[in-house]
Amino acid sequence: MAALPGVPESYWVESTPTTSFPSLEQDITADVAVVGGGIAGLCAAWELSRTGRSVVVLEADRVAGGVTGYTTAKLSVQHTLIYARLRKSHGEQAARLYAQSQQDAVEHVFATAAELGIDCDLERLPAYTYVESGGETEQITAEVEAAQQAGLPASLVTRTGLPFDVAAAVRVEDQAQFHPRKFLLALVRRMADDGARVFERTRVMGLEEGRPCRLACENGTTVTAGDVVVATHYPIFDRALMFSRLEPRRELVVAAPIPPEQDPGGMYITSEHNTRSIRTTPYRDGQRLLIVTGETADPGSGDAGERFQRLAAWTRDRFTGTQISHRWAAQDNTSTDHLPYVGHFHPGAKHVYVATGFGGWGMSNGVMSGKLLSALITGHDLPWAELYDPRRLHPLREAGPIAKLQAKAARHLIGDRLRPSHADSVDDVAPGSGAIVRIGGRRCAVSRDAAGVVHAVSATCTHLGCVVAFNQAEQTWECPCHGSRFGPDGAVLHGPATRPLEPVDPDNP
Structure with missing residues (x-):
């Protein structure tokens, strides 16, 4: 890699x-x-x-x-294309209450920061949901109408501060970003x-x-x-x-310093390109830090290295001359409604x-x-x-949605146990990588760090028993069923699991 x-x-x-x-x-x-x-x-x-x-x-x-x-720390009421969906599935009143509660949260942060004198790089900016494809403009039009009915200061625009053309965008005023x-x-x-x-x-x-x-x-x-x-x-x-009723997902993040004149002046998101979310924050020496999120995937769905490369390449292509300074990943859960x-x-x-x-x-x-x-x-x-x-x-x-989530979990819970081991022996695990290996007849999660030291733990998630998968880019074990994450030594990094993966001695299983 x-x-x-x-x-x-x-x-x-x-x-x-x-x-x-x-x-x-x-x-x-x-x-x-x-x-x-x-x-x-x-x-x-x-x-x-x-x-x-x-x-x-x-x-x-x-x-x-x-x-x-x-x-990515956007403090916004504009959550991609949420209002048209809420209006259709829950009704206009639900969409309005959602908008009111979210805008109330935005204003509460401003009020609290002012009351306590908190310097947290809090900036009031517009939020945009955009599409580049002309064939997707109808959903933007529908979202503008639904957001307006929900009481938001939303408008349809075709010009933004982005350094590339968009076909259409929802612009919502008076949103915010901050240092969380x-x-x-x-x-x-x-x-x-x-x-x-x-x-x-x-x-x-x-x-x-x-x-x-x-x-x-x-x-x-x-x-x-x-x-x-x-x-x-x-x-x-x-x-x-x-x-x-909860579906976990992971999104990758890359960041790059840019001069202030390249700041797009807002917060942006599109569901195209497997999601792209854009914002900036104050950085060192008068620069801005461009923060780009995307490449949504299920935990345990495979190594994130290639996805990090795709996200970085997209960022360098759209914001010419950028040099990636940071990378990280975030995880969240979406309910079935x-x-x-x-x-x-x-x-x-x-x-x-x-x-x-x-x-x-x-x-x-x-x-x-x-x-x-x-x-x-x-x-x-x-x-x-x-x-x-x-x-x-x-x-x-x-x-x-509930049936779909349960079917996916069942496929992993049963199907992952029926698959052959990902490596024939511990010796086949290269430095910086990990694989499921049978040790003494037991399926184990084996990784080897950059120094060549082997770490072996049980491959069974301590939450509900699914088999974990290795994320080489982040050097973690991830449960594909409910999103628990573990370190190479089995330590819990992210729930719902509360107990670590059991250690295994690869020489004396």
Whole structure:
């Protein structure tokens, strides 16, 4: 494989300090426990702490360092072609409530940043959804009409700030982009100063619902709380059967410095070319950093190296003279009806809440979730609560997507076990690569790092038992069923799995 362009690190992570909150070392009690320290969890914790409740945040790794640290960080109400689809499937009122809730989130970030004096490169810009093909202009026209009916300042344009022609685009005014970690790290510092307790490297393993609820952590400690918010991106508990209603996907990101005169002056996205999303952010020495996302694929669907090369080539072709400086990847989950799940975790839940299924738009949906969960827990009403209620189920609308997801998971769960091993022996695994190898009759996930050191772990995902696949570009094992990700040593990088892949001694299986 040709050398991949850029440093393999998120610019948002690279340009901000590492956090160092303590791990939980003793049993504690709080009014509310928030599981997950991404944008949804931190915003929920922030809103709840402002009501005077005692709040505990439990993060398995570092706050704002998971999916939130690898986003493209558009803070926008224009989510590709969402409004025409919502109008058709859910009705005009649902589309209007969606628009109101998302714009409310955008404005809430501006208000919070102003109130706390947060410098997070927050910029107000228009958002565009565009097509280059003349045959696709009808869907843009339909989206403009639906967005306008939803109350958004949308218009149809054929000229943009992009350095190439488009056939048509939806332009929505008054949207935003920001540095997500600068915003969230300032928020969590203020929250901690005001009394909220934040614990990192504290993985939650179990949940006992009741009044109060109890959370069991990996190191044996227990958190007792009146209410629990599960904001782990993909829920780590399966009792709501959300694995049958969430589809994980990964998108790659490349970034390149450009002079300010090449800044396209907005946020752009198209579903063409296997998705292309474009924005910039302030960078060093007066430059802008061009951030391009695309090459959508299922986790475990194969190595991302070729897709990184395609995305980089497209970026260099469309923005002449660019040199890729960074590359990273993001993961998100889309619900079967294309609306997030925010609210009571399942029909019987009284004190457990969830936020998930943001469909690639985690910034506005994360902020929206924080406000909505706080309102639900404190007994206040927001007009869009029913729209996002996780307990909703539309059998006619969702039957097809649910069946498709379950069929895909079944194919992997059964079919991947019937395939021969990907390598005949450990010796066949080259440096920098990984393969499924039978060791002592057992299917194992074997990788060899650049220094030639072999790592062998069980190939069975600890979530629901699918066989993992190796992503050479990112040096990770990925579950093709529900998107769990593991390091070469089996450590959990991304849920819903909470337990690592079991280590295997390749010499003594």
